[in-house]
Amino acid sequence: MTPIPAYIDPGTGSLIWQSIAAAFIGAMFYVRRIVAKVKSWMGKE
Amino acid sequence: MPSFRDPAGSVICSGSQIFRCISGPAYRTLEEFLASPPARSLLAAGKLVSTSAAIKNGDGRRAVEVCSGLELGANVQVVEHERVWFPSYPSEWPPEMLFAAGELTIEIAQTALKQNFGLKDATPYNVLFRGPKPVFIDVLSFEKRDPADPSWLPCAQFERTFLLPLLMNKCFGMRTDEIFLSHSDGLTPEEVYRYCTWPQRVRPPFLTAVSMPTWLGKRVNEGDGKLYRPKLSESPEKARFILESQLRRLRRLLHSVRPQKADSVWSSYTETLSYADEEFKRKSELVGKWIAETVPRTVLDLGCNTGHFSEIAARAGARVVAADFDPAVVGETYRRAAASDLDVLPLAINAARPTPATGWRNAEYPSFLERAAGQFDLAMMLALLHHLLVTERIPLPEVLGMAADLTRSHAIIEFVSKEDPLFRRLTRGREALHESFTQEAFEARCREQFHLVEKHPVKGDLRWLYLLKKRNS
Numbered sequence: 001m002t003p004i005p006a007y008i009d010p011g012t013g014s015l016i017w018q019s020i021a022a023a024f025i026g027a028m029f030y031v032r033r034i035v036a037k038v039k040s041w042m043g044k045e
Numbered sequence: 046m047p048s049f050r051d052p053a054g055s056v057i058c059s060g061s062q063i064f065r066c067i068s069g070p071a072y073r074t075l076e077e078f079l080a081s082p083p084a085r086s087l088l089a090a091g092k093l094v095s096t097s098a099a100i101k102n103g104d105g106r107r108a109v110e111v112c113s114g115l116e117l118g119a120n121v122q123v124v125e126h127e128r129v130w131f132p133s134y135p136s137e138w139p140p141e142m143l144f145a146a147g148e149l150t151i152e153i154a155q156t157a158l159k160q161n162f163g164l165k166d167a168t169p170y171n172v173l174f175r176g177p178k179p180v181f182i183d184v185l186s187f188e189k190r191d192p193a194d195p196s197w198l199p200c201a202q203f204e205r206t207f208l209l210p211l212l213m214n215k216c217f218g219m220r221t222d223e224i225f226l227s228h229s230d231g232l233t234p235e236e237v238y239r240y241c242t243w244p245q246r247v248r249p250p251f252l253t254a255v256s257m258p259t260w261l262g263k264r265v266n267e268g269d270g271k272l273y274r275p276k277l278s279e280s281p282e283k284a285r286f287i288l289e290s291q292l293r294r295l296r297r298l299l300h301s302v303r304p305q306k307a308d309s310v311w312s313s314y315t316e317t318l319s320y321a322d323e324e325f326k327r328k329s330e331l332v333g334k335w336i337a338e339t340v341p342r343t344v345l346d347l348g349c350n351t352g353h354f355s356e357i358a359a360r361a362g363a364r365v366v367a368a369d370f371d372p373a374v375v376g377e378t379y380r381r382a383a384a385s386d387l388d389v390l391p392l393a394i395n396a397a398r399p400t401p402a403t404g405w406r407n408a409e410y411p412s413f414l415e416r417a418a419g420q421f422d423l424a425m426m427l428a429l430l431h432h433l434l435v436t437e438r439i440p441l442p443e444v445l446g447m448a449a450d451l452t453r454s455h456a457i458i459e460f461v462s463k464e465d466p467l468f469r470r471l472t473r474g475r476e477a478l479h480e481s482f483t484q485e486a487f488e489a490r491c492r493e494q495f496h497l498v499e500k501h502p503v504k505g506d507l508r509w510l511y512l513l514k515k516r517n518s
Contacts, residue, residue, distance in 0.1 A: 007050060008166045010273060011201025013234055013262025017253070018291065019276065020261075022195050025290045029283045 046408040051166075054185045056126075063128050065096075069120030071185060074162075078187045081160040091175065092149060094182040097125040129180055130343075131366055131420065134410055135169040135206070136225035137392040137400055139376035140214045140304035142179070143221055145383075146172040147207035149179040151296045154197070158288060163190035167199035168206045168230070174390055176364070177383040193277040195287035201258075203295060205231030208254055211302040213237060216245070220372055222393065226403065234258040250301045306380070307373040319428060319467055320504060328503040328510065329357060332427070332457060335499070335512045336361045339455045341422035347396050347451070348429030352378030352389060359387040363423070368413075370395035396429065396447075397437040417451055424452035427510075431461040434482065435471040441482065441490050449494040454518045456495060460487050460509040484509065 047055040053071035057064045067075060078084050079096060087093040135143055146169045154164045164186045171183035209232040213219040217240055224232060238246065238259040246256045265272060278284040320328065332354050336344075344358040349367035351374050359365045365388060369375050372393040382389035392413075394400060399413035426448055433439040448456045461468050463479045472479060488511075491497060495513035502509050 007052060008168075008199055008202050009230065010198045011205070011233075011258065011262075012265060012272070013258030013260070014201035014204055015196075015198075015272060016261040016265065017257045018196060018200050021291065021294070022276075022287045025287045026195070026278065026283055028290075029286045 046406070048409075049405075051185055061128060063126040065124050065126060065185070067122045067124065067185065069122065072120075072122040072124075074189055075124075075184055075187065077189075078157070078160065078162050079184070081162075083156040083160050087153065087156060087181070091178065092153070092181060094129065094173075094180055094184065095127045096184055124184075126182070126184075129173040129175055129182065130364060131390055132173055132416060133390065133392055134225065134400070134403075135210075136222040136403075137394055137413070138169075138174075138221055139372045139379055139391065139393050140211055140221060141376045141379045142174065142177075142391070143169060143207065143211060144299065144303055145177075146174075146179045147203070147211070147299050148296070149181055150203065150207070151292055151299065153181050155289070155292050157187055158190075158285070158292070161190055161192060162187045163197065164188075164199055167203035169225075170229075176359075176388040176390055177379055177386075191275065191277065192281035193279075193284050194275045195278045195284040195291075196275060197288060197291055200291065200295065202230070204254060204258075204298075205233060207231075208250075208295075208298055208302060209234065209237050211299070211304065212250065212254065213240070215302050215304060220393070222372075222400075226401075229404065235262065250298055254298055304376065307376060319508075324504050328427075329353065331501055331503065331510055332425070333357050333361070335455075335457060335510075336363070336423070339423060339512075341455065343421045344423045344425065345417065345421040345451055346425045346427070348426060348432065349378055349391070350374050350428070352381055352391060354425060354427055355389045355391075356381065356385070356387055358423070358425075359389050363388075365389045366417075366421070367391045368394040368396070370397075396426075397433060397439060414450070419453060421452050423455045423457065424448050425457045427457065427459045428461065430459060431465070431468045431471055434479065435468065435475075441487065442493065445490055445494050448513075449515055452515055452518075454515055455498075456511075456513040456515065458491070458511050458513060459503070460484060460500075460511060462507050465504075465507040 047057045049055060054065055054067040057066065084093065088095060138146070149172060150164070150167050154167070157164060165188045166183070166186050171181055171186055172179050173182050174180070210221060210224045213224065213232060214221065234255045237255045241251055241255060245251045278287065336358050341358070341363050344355070344363045344365045346355040346358065346365060346367045349355050349369045352367050355365045355367035355378065367378050367389050369378070370393065375391045375393040378389065378391035382391060394413055402408065402412040402415065403410045430444065433444050434441060448458060462484060463476070463482050488497060491511065491513055495515055498512040498514050500509050500511045
């Protein structure tokens with residue numbers, strides 16, 4: 001895939017804040033996955 | 046002037062047709078997106094501008110020639126878009142319409158994500174209104190996203206052009222024209238931060254939308270470019286989860302700055318100031334009768350207040366642009382038109398200072414008068430004359446000249462005599478300036494531009510409605 005260059009101003013502080021939020025949400029992704037696995041394991045029991 | 050910011054393509058107006066020249070790779074992306082189920086559902090709902098198959102002859106060929114200087118590559122394709130009647134810009138929208146455009150932008154981004162597409166920009170200039178309904182027009186904004194990329198680059202642009210202007214409007218009363226006429230790319234967090242008190246800076250939504258970006262932005266070296274490189278996730282599922290959450294967060298933030306119904310001096314004007322109920326009913330019936338007789342397809346209601354007469358025109362089958370200088374009454378007109386699904390496009394425009402041409406070389410966004418020329422079968426100026434004559438000090442022949450410029454055929458103008466209580470209230474002791482403003486003088490001036498078709502008193506002898514037909518129409 002050839003990326004089309006972004007032509008809008010991505011901001012600076014907003015982009016860092018978005019990255020911090022992404023790291024937090026990314027951690028939530030794993031937490032949810034673990035919870036789902038535990039739930040399915042409990043269901044099998 | 047062809048649009049020029051997006052390197053992937055350019056929009057060109059040729060007479061009444063709208064063409065878009067697109068570089069080869071971008072065209073393939075667009076083709077793929079338009080064929081996808083999410084795009085078809087957006088098109089069916091009227092939320093995405095319709096786009097025809099590529100054409101390469103006639104006007105389409107001319108569009109390619111116009112685009113030849115834009116370096117779009119060898120394999121340029123041309124598509125034609127439906128023309129959305131009466132383009133309007135964010136500086137003319139009340140905050141309610143900016144909110145509606147923001148909500149549509151997020152909905153489009155969420156819908157596109159289902160098909161692994163992203164939006165490469167998020168600005169209100171990607172949206173026009175069909176009556177009160179927003180429609181997304183920038184089909185080149187869709188791009189194929191890297192499945193492992195959890196970031197949305199236009200997030201900051203969405204904040205600058207939707208969230209922060211709505212926040213400034215809600216908390217500090219800043220109008221959309223004050224923002225967008227001087228800041229076409231909206232407001233930066235740093236600009237908004239300066240307006241906030243310390244207690245505001247540490248509470249939502251200021252903390253996340255204004256203060257955090259401002260504080261973090263001070264701490265980086267923007268020159269090294271590292272910040273702007275994509276940070277890919279370990280898995281596409283994780284990236285999509287993050288992106289979906291970010292879009293939901295933006296939607297929540299947008300709703301936290303949703304405009305509330307605002308009151309102004311003029312928002313209860315129709316009900317309280319000028320007319321008794323019976324007189325107002327008679328005036329409404331007369332306007333309705335004249336609209337039924339003249340059958341205008343398009344109407345401009347200048348000085349629309351909360352849109353009562355625009356609604357009469359829309360219910361008679363006309364497409365209406367309803368303009369008033371007060372964003373609070375225009376916001377109310379928008380709410381009423383949206384609730385009743387009427388073809389009324391409400392715009393916050395001051396008749397004495399209509400929107401100027403803006404952008405590069407003043408040629409990117411045409412002025413209101415340029416867009417309005419030749420568009421309306423009927424121009425209405427109800428309860429507006431005294432505001433222009435007294436408050437704005439516009440001479441009567443000028444007011445009537447503008448009315449004649451704004452209609453192809455008819456005009457309905459309300460004559461307000463200088464003895465009218467509101468006229469007197471506006472003059473504030475300057476009665477001598479309007480000594481010569483009599484009904485006879487008004488009619489004589491009207492005859493210079495129009496034929497007098499009919500006239501009726503609507504409030505004793507103080508106010509009269511005139512149905513006028515433009516000379517040589």
